[in-house]
Amino acid sequence: MLSELQTACLRSIPSVESILQHEMAKEERFSRLPRWVLVEGIRQVLDLKRKWILSPQTNRQELEEWQISASLILDEVDRYLQKIRQAELGRVINATGIILHTNLGRAVLASEAVEKMTLAARCFTNLEFDLITGTRGKRGEAATRLLCHLSGAQDALVVNNNAAAVLLVLNTLAEGRQVIVSRGELVEIGGSFRVPEIMKKGGVRLVEVGTTNKTRLDDYRQAITSESAAILKVHPSNFQIVGFSEEANLPELVHLGQEHGLVVIYDLGSGMLADLAPYGLGREPLVSRIVQQGVDIITFSGDKLLGGPQAGIILCRPKYGRLLRQNPLARAVRADKMTLAALEGTLRLYSEPDVFDRIPTLRMITASRQHLEERGRQIMEALTLSSGWSSDTISLEIVEDEAQVGGGSFPQQTIPSLSLAISSTRGEVNQLEERFRLHQPPILGRINQGRFLLSLRTIQDEDIAEIIRAAKEILGQWERSKE
Structure with missing residues (x-):
């Protein structure tokens, strides 16, 4: 009352x-x-x-x-x-040190991909029209050709994300039957989605084998029955089992699948087309090498290490491609024209000798220390000349730091990096972080050891002028507010 x-x-x-x-x-x-x-x-x-x-x-x-x-x-x-x-979707400046930041939209697209996507958005396109014959064409045919050329696969499909790719594959090839998976690979991916849940939605029956840390070939072999349809291997993208562990290798699983007439599916997660081993990052499998090992179907994301738009990519043998395209679910999860355009624009760059400079994700991962130092000096010199704040109360320095690839790629591996560290003799670094975060556009860094850090690896060259302008404004206001 x-x-x-x-x-x-x-x-x-x-x-x-x-x-x-x-x-x-x-x-x-x-x-x-x-x-x-x-x-x-x-x-x-x-x-x-x-x-x-x-x-x-x-x-x-x-x-x-x-x-x-x-x-x-x-x-x-x-x-x-x-x-x-x-709260509307808008630009932010990523100075967090995480290259594929899931909360910030993962991969930044190359300018060529943006141009193709913009053209597809503004104009009518030959999305499903064959210009040679004047009849209906196949959606994503150019992307299919490019993916097959770059990976060595015989066929390829593009859907809207990797979870959809796995769902479509399982539902098409194993609905109502058993799929064998190692217990150590029943992972949870972003947004609390778990592999067993995706398998359930796909209409398949999960058969767990082995233990969390050890799954041998015999574990798979002993689980095979007349109800078995496939073996699913899941790359543990966002975690790693170390120490007392063992797993069946891929060629063994491929041979076992061929021996018993089972489809061998490999959910790669990140999907790396360019070899990053020369840059100290060698634990992610290269897509072309997985194809060479005879796996029937491979799935991975377009917006992680590939550096393209959000998409789920399926590489497979032609007989499986035909079945996947015939499934009504394929229409529900298909990629739109802008995704396909951006993906084509990204894939074409992999045939260029300067691909590591042209695709932002690869450029950030491979940026040299010298380039980071030059960025840092450019910002430092511009801010040092500013008269809006005092070096007695605010300190700027370039410090050693580490960056991460992110997006579930290369867990437990970091990249040596540099950051611009901002600190105040008056403390209250949380307020500094907040002012940068609430700036327009927001500038997102992180706090470490009482300093606000802006990673020089994850910012873009076009961000530098905005960072300088924002820092002058924020540090000047900070100085006046403390008088």
């Missing part, structure tokens, strides 16, 4: 119409908005007020001191709408 005080507070809330008629609502920040947007904003704020009044956590003293007016409501509406605008 409501108290008299709660009832009085509820009655004091102005109506939506009276707020709309208030003089403050005529200000430019409100008048430029469509009426329905302003009305919805007012309703949302008023609803929050009512919930606060009725909440058991709101005490009597707070209710007695509570004040409400149309102007106060409009100020809150303005802040509410600003938060909504900030």
Whole structure:
């Protein structure tokens, strides 16, 4: 039952119409908005007020001191709408030191991929039209040819992500039957999705073999029955088992599959087309080498080590490709024209000698120490010349650091790197981080040992001018706020 005080507070809330008629609502920040947007904003704020009044956590003293007016409501509406605008998808500057940052959208596309994607978005395309014959064509045919050329596979399909690729493969080739998987490979991927759950949705029956740390070839062999359809191997992208461990090697599994008529499927996860071993990163399998080992079907992501758009890539033998394309699920998970255009633009770069410079993901991974030092000096020199803040209170230095590939690739491996470290003699480094994060565009770094670090490996060359401008503004404001 409501108290008299709660009832009085509820009655004091102005109506939506009276707020709309208030003089403050005529200000430019409100008048430029469509009426329905302003009305919805007012309703949302008023609803929050009512919930606060009725909440058991709101005490009597707070209710007695509570004040409400149309102007106060409009100020809150303005802040509410600003938060909504900030939540829209927009540019951020990645200075975290994580190259394939899942929360920041993973791979940054090459300019050639962006151009092809933009063209596909702005224009009609020959997505499913054969210009030679003048008849209906096959979606993604160019991407298929490029993938086969770069990997040595006989056929290829593109769907909207790797989980969809695995789902389509399992549902097509093993629905209602058993799929054998090592217990040590029943992993959880991003967003809390787990391999066993994807297998269940695919309509297959999971058969676990071996133990978490050891699965031998005989474990697979002993699990094979007349109900077995496939052997699934899952690359443990975002973790690693070390120490007392053992697993059946791929050629053994391929031979076992051929011996018993089972499809051997390898979920590679990241999917590396360019060899990164010369750069100290050699634990991820190269796609072409997996194809050479005779695996029937390989799946991997387009927006990880490949450096392209979000996509699920399936490499397979032609007989499996035909079955996959005939599955009605293939239409539900197919890639759109912009994804295919961006993927084609990315794949074409792999035939260029300067591919490591052209694809941003590969460029960040392989950037030399000298290049990072040059970036750091450029920023340092520009900020040192700034007169808006004092070196007595704010310290800038280039420090040794480590970067990560991210996106589940190369777990436990780091890349030697450099970062710009910003620190204040007054402390409060959390406030510094917040100011950079709330800047437009947001600049995301990390805090380490009382310093705010901006990784020089994950920022782009086009970010440098913005970082300099933002740092001058933020550090100047920081200095004045502490006077």
